[in-house]
Amino acid sequence: MWFRRSALPDDVRRALPLACGERILASAELAGDGWAVATTADLVVAGPAPRDVVTRRPWCDVDRGVFDPERSELVIEWVDAASDTVLRLVDAERTSFPQALRERVQWSVVLAETVAVPGGDVKVAVRRTANGELFSQAIAGEGVDLDDPRVAGVVDATESRVRGASGLPV
Incomplete structure (x- = not known):
């Protein structure tokens, strides 16, 4: 090829x-x-x-x-x-x-972690924009309700962990 x-x-x-x-x-x-x-x-x-x-x-x-x-x-x-x-x-x-x-x-993914939550999985990532700014995002799998307090707690803890590991404020 x-x-x-x-x-x-x-x-x-x-x-x-x-x-x-x-x-x-x-x-x-x-x-x-x-x-x-x-x-x-x-x-x-x-x-x-x-x-x-x-x-x-x-x-x-x-x-x-x-x-x-x-x-x-x-x-x-x-x-x-x-x-x-x-x-x-x-x-x-x-x-x-x-x-x-x-x-x-x-290139845009600096750090990512997938966690199991009620209803499925959520990928929490620190991403990079074209100008180099870092931000975090949570991507819910099908069937996951990010508003469910049980899910939100796990996602928030994971987001804090990946943000801290990448140097972003938690």
Whole structure:
């Protein structure tokens, strides 16, 4: 397998204004004439021509991405209640986009711990924004009620532990 940088069309580049210092790391053409772009700051999805940015979210909003090479499909799971984003890649075996996505999500995770609570699991993490700021987040698994006092107590204790371990105030 070899990777090449997908030739990002000019109209897609123009639709993606980059912040000062932000760079494009990888891109992949999508089925249906769209494009997925990994920048140093964000995951960006541009729709078909005329180009509009359909999705632009920071890496710390991505819980995980699951790539199915058989189907050339990348499923993005978000940390909030947003529906998963399914990207069908054209020429998936020749793009570094899935790897860039994985690396950027991993870069954004400073420390994480998963705890069992009534109803399932909660992942508590300290994440990093593109400008280096640290913050904590709790990602509840399906069926978990973060408002349940039994759950909240465990999550609060875990959050204090990971924040302290990463140097954030508890």
